[in-house]
Amino acid sequence: MRRKRGSLLPIEAGILEAAIRLRIEGVAQFYGFLIAREIRERQDARLLTAHGTLYKALDRMRKAGFLESEWEDPLVAAQANRPRRRLYWVTAAGEAALVRAPELVPLPAAQPERGLAPS
C-alpha cells in the first residue's frame, strides 16, 4: 500500500497506540502476541491480528524507525521454559508519528519523563 512518508497505516497506528498504553501501564517492551492481544482487547475484536499482518507491520515499522527491537536474553527464556521473545519498544519517531496521525484516538496523559527506552 502506498502512503505518505511518516504517515501510518491503521495497523501501525493500532500497534503504536497499544504499545504506548502498555508502557503507561508499566510494560515498556512488548512482543508480537502481547500486542496482538492488546489490540484485540482495545478493538473488542473476536480475532487476534493475523500472523502475516502483524509481523509484516512490525518489520516495516522497525525499518521506518518507529520501533526498535532486540531478542530476549536466552537465559531468561530458558528459565521461563518458553521460546525467546522478540521484544519491541516505541521510539520517539514512532510516538511523533502517532501524534501526527489524523485519526488518532486520544491517549491517556503521556509521561515523557519516563522516556521511551525499555525499562
Next chain:
Amino acid sequence: MSALLDVAVGLTHAWVALYTRGLPAQLRDARRAEIDSDLWEQGQVAALVEEPASETALQLTARLLLGIPSDLTWRLDAGRSAGNERSISMNESGAMRSLVAVGVVVALFLVVTGIGAIVDALVQGDLASGQAAFGAISVLAGAAVAAGLLTSRRNPLLGIGLVAAGAITVAAAWYWMLMITIPIGIAMVAIAFFRARQTGWPRRAASA
C-alpha cells in the same frame, strides 16, 4: 492438545517454513522464531483461560489464513532485498550470457582439439613428437578459460586470472596463429572482466 490444535499449529509451522525458505538464515530464523514464540504464547494463554482447544485451533487457522497475503508480500520484499545484496546471477543481462556462452564454446573447442591431438599421438605411438604435450596444453588452457569465464562473477580475481592464463598459454602454444589468438584472448579476458564488474566488483569487494 487436541488433534485440531495440533493440525493448526502444524499448518502454521509448515506455512512459515515454506514462505521463509530460501531467505538468508538470519532473516528466516528470526521470522520462524517469532512465529514459534507467538504460537507458544497463544497456547499458554488459551490454556490459562481454559479456552476450548477447538476455539484456539480456529483462531490459529484464521490468523494463518488471513495473514497469507501479507506473508507473501513480505516474502517478495525480503527476497528482493536479499537478492540485491547477495548474488546476481538472476539479473545477468542476456547479452552477457550469450557472450559467456560463446566464450565457453571457444574454450571447449580448445579442449576437444587438445584431446584429439593427444589421441592422435597415442594412436600413432608418437608421444615424443610433442603433439601430445601440445594437446595437453590446449586441454588445460581451454579448461582454464572455460572455468574462468564461469567463475568470474563469484570470484572475479580467480576467474579473470584463469582466463588470462589460459589465453596467454594458447597464444604461446599456437604461436603461428597470433593474429587470431591474441584478439580472441583479449576478448575472453574482457568478457570475464565485465561479467565480474556487473556484480559491483571491485567496489563491492573493497567494501566487504
